[in-house]
Amino acid sequence: MTATQQAPDQPIRSLPAAGPAVKGLTPNIDVPAVQKRPRRPAPWPLDLYQTAVGKKWVMAVSGAGLMLFLFAHMIGNLKLFLSAAELDEYSAALRELLYPILPNTVFLWIMRAGLIAFFAIHMHAAYSLTVMNHRARPTKYSKRDYIAANWANRTMRYSGVIIFAFLLIHLANLTWGWQFLDNDQWVFGQVYNNVTTSLSQWWLAGIYIIGQLALAPHLFHGSWSLFQSLGINSPRLNPLRKGFAYAFTAIIVIPNLSFPIAVVTGAVR
Numbered sequence: 001m002t003a004t005q006q007a008p009d010q011p012i013r014s015l016p017a018a019g020p021a022v023k024g025l026t027p028n029i030d031v032p033a034v035q036k037r038p039r040r041p042a043p044w045p046l047d048l049y050q051t052a053v054g055k056k057w058v059m060a061v062s063g064a065g066l067m068l069f070l071f072a073h074m075i076g077n078l079k080l081f082l083s084a085a086e087l088d089e090y091s092a093a094l095r096e097l098l099y100p101i102l103p104n105t106v107f108l109w110i111m112r113a114g115l116i117a118f119f120a121i122h123m124h125a126a127y128s129l130t131v132m133n134h135r136a137r138p139t140k141y142s143k144r145d146y147i148a149a150n151w152a153n154r155t156m157r158y159s160g161v162i163i164f165a166f167l168l169i170h171l172a173n174l175t176w177g178w179q180f181l182d183n184d185q186w187v188f189g190q191v192y193n194n195v196t197t198s199l200s201q202w203w204l205a206g207i208y209i210i211g212q213l214a215l216a217p218h219l220f221h222g223s224w225s226l227f228q229s230l231g232i233n234s235p236r237l238n239p240l241r242k243g244f245a246y247a248f249t250a251i252i253v254i255p256n257l258s259f260p261i262a263v264v265t266g267a268v269r
């Protein structure tokens with residue numbers, strides 16, 4: 001008898017069970033179910049990013065980086081109220097940062113690369129957290145759940161999309177000088193001129209105002225949940241967190257709103 005033959009009085013042996021058996025096409029033959037190999041964990045620190053807690057951490061840290069940028073950017077833009085020379089010199093100084101240790105604009109590009117990385121990571125974490133939440137709860141939220149989560153929280157993804165759209169228009173307008181935005185007077189390095197000639201157009205000023213109105217709830221909820229995501233959420237600290245969220249939002253959004261309003265009304269020309 002060969003190894004593959006069986007004695008007639010013995011029952012037909014099925015293949016070794018590698019999982020729950022399913023009936024094959026041929027009668028009386030059991031076929032083991034194909035089992036997926038468990039996903040190999042990603043190396044550190046990517047394995048942390050596969051969890052909801054890790055993604056929240058990444059959102060909080062990249063969000064904090066973006067908040068620092070917004071603060072520095074708003075302080076720099078306040079020079080619009082001083083003079084054309086002050087604003088233009090400030091912009092030139094940014095390009096010359098760390099010169100002559102590094103060639104002109106090299107340090108600025110390093111900061112830009114960091115900023116782009118923060119934006120990209122922040123948006124990816126937001127997207128994958130949303131996908132994760134949908135997988136965990138495919139049914140829609142009930143009215144009661146909506147009451148529990150506040151308005152700023154629920155609208156984060158919409159305000160985020162509006163801010164991103166604003167950012168693209170803003171860069172095309174003031175950094176790249178794209179002509180389809182009625183930027184025919186845009187001159188590289190003449191920042192004051194570029195801001196005043198473009199924001200004196202009511203529709204462009206309107207886009208800036210809408211961008212800042214979307215930024216307000218996003219910043220408020222972001223600066224409130226930042227500490228919670230990092231694990232700092234004792235109820236004793238809640239009034240402090242709320243105060244910080246209100247103050248930070250006002251410090252950024254009020255001056256940012258004042259720039260297009262001042263230019264479009266002719267207060268700055």
Ligand code: HEM
Binds near residue numbers: 174215257
């Ligand atoms: C409404 C108020 C704002 C005004 C008046 C303003 C003004 C400016 C100006 C004049 C520049 C060009 C600077 C230069 O060429 O040296 C600039 C660049 C930039 N702005 Fe704004 N900005 C405003 C709001 C924002 C907001 C809310 C964001 C982010 C969401 C933002 C992100 C940027 C970025 C990423 C750059 C490019 C920086 C670079 O090229 O190094 N700005 N902004």
